[in-house]
Amino acid sequence: MMSEAEPRLFARSDPDAPVPAGAGLPDCTACGNKRFIVGAAGGLKPCPSCDVALTWRIHAVSAFSSRSDLTRGQRFANFRTSLDGEESAVLRRCLRAAEKFAEAPDGQWLVLWGERGCGKSHLCAAVDNHLLAMHVAVLYITMPDLLGALRQAMDLDRNTEQESYSGRMRTFKTASVLILDDLGAENSSPWSDSVLFELLDYRYRQRMPTMIATNVDPDHFDPRIASRMQDKAFSVVLANTAPDYRRRPKKERGG
Numbered sequence: 001m002m003s004e005a006e007p008r009l010f011a012r013s014d015p016d017a018p019v020p021a022g023a024g025l026p027d028c029t030a031c032g033n034k035r036f037i038v039g040a041a042g043g044l045k046p047c048p049s050c051d052v053a054l055t056w057r058i059h060a061v062s063a064f065s066s067r068s069d070l071t072r073g074q075r076f077a078n079f080r081t082s083l084d085g086e087e088s089a090v091l092r093r094c095l096r097a098a099e100k101f102a103e104a105p106d107g108q109w110l111v112l113w114g115e116r117g118c119g120k121s122h123l124c125a126a127v128d129n130h131l132l133a134m135h136v137a138v139l140y141i142t143m144p145d146l147l148g149a150l151r152q153a154m155d156l157d158r159n160t161e162q163e164s165y166s167g168r169m170r171t172f173k174t175a176s177v178l179i180l181d182d183l184g185a186e187n188s189s190p191w192s193d194s195v196l197f198e199l200l201d202y203r204y205r206q207r208m209p210t211m212i213a214t215n216v217d218p219d220h221f222d223p224r225i226a227s228r229m230q231d232k233a234f235s236v237v238l239a240n241t242a243p244d245y246r247r248r249p250k251k252e253r254g255g
């Protein structure tokens with residue numbers, strides 16, 4: 001027998017049919033608890049009044065994030081721009097570019113490349129932390145983690161949107177802001193190359209904000225990727241030539 005508390009199924013053939021708010025969710029008159037509204041371009045966008053859909057989206061992308069206790073502490077404020085007691089123009093430029101990207105990522109790409117330990121991941125994490133605090137559905141993920149999540153989806157015998165290969169790929173392609181770290185650190189194969197191309201080409205064509213950090217000179221990527229990464233119309237490419245921070249004497253690091 002159906003108890004009173006059991007949720008009723010609603011026929012959604014009528015788009016104006018009332019929708020219950022759901023346990024713990026706010027009643028919203030702006031979207032009628034549908035959590036999405038029709039945007040200017042005709043597509044659906046998260047309702048800004050109740051913010052429920054955006055929170056769902058943030059949770060959905062965060063499930064794949066490479067965030068850790070280390071990255072949560074990596075901020076713009078603790079990124080040091082001095083080297084051997086002197087201000088470093090390169091480090092300052094990289095910090096500025098990352099701050100600028102984080103302030104207004106729309107339509108921007110930022111590519112940081114350089115040797116081990118020069119601070120690329122620190123700046124990726126700082127952008128991630130900043131955007132997360134601004135309530136943006138940002139995905140900070142390393143290329144090996146991204147490929148691992150896709151490979152796992154191939155092994156999973158399940159078909160929910162979150163678990164399917166195509167669902168995961170869509171999450172990566174459409175994240176409001178994508179921060180792709182350690183590009184080029186993956187074991188490259190024709191499959192991983194095609195994943196990377198599909199991902200970056202989609203975000204390139206949609207002009208979706210993307211930050212990339214890599215050890216590899218952008219010129220050394222597949223020419224189709226190299227060309228998109230270095231489109232001067234909207235992409236800033238910076239070489240971080242600072243020495244390995246991990247090898248700097250402790251007294252220079254402060255804190």
Ligand SMILES: Nc1ncnc2c1ncn2[C@@H]1O[C@H](COP(=O)(O)OP(=O)(O)OP(=O)(O)O)[C@@H](O)[C@H]1O
Pocket residue numbers: 074078079080081091114115116117118119120121122123182215245246
């Ligand atoms: N300018 C800096 N100020 C403060 N900490 C820094 C700076 N540069 C690097 N670090 C710290 O040094 C460590 C290594 O930096 P990071 O992980 O950002 O290097 P990376 O460029 O990503 O290197 P890899 O290519 O090996 O991934 C981190 O703990 C980071 O917080």
Ligand SMILES: [Mg+2]
Pocket residue numbers: 120121122181182
């Ligand atoms: Mg790194």
Ligand SMILES: [Zn+2]
Pocket residue numbers: 028029030031032033034035036047048049050051
């Ligand atoms: Zn709403």
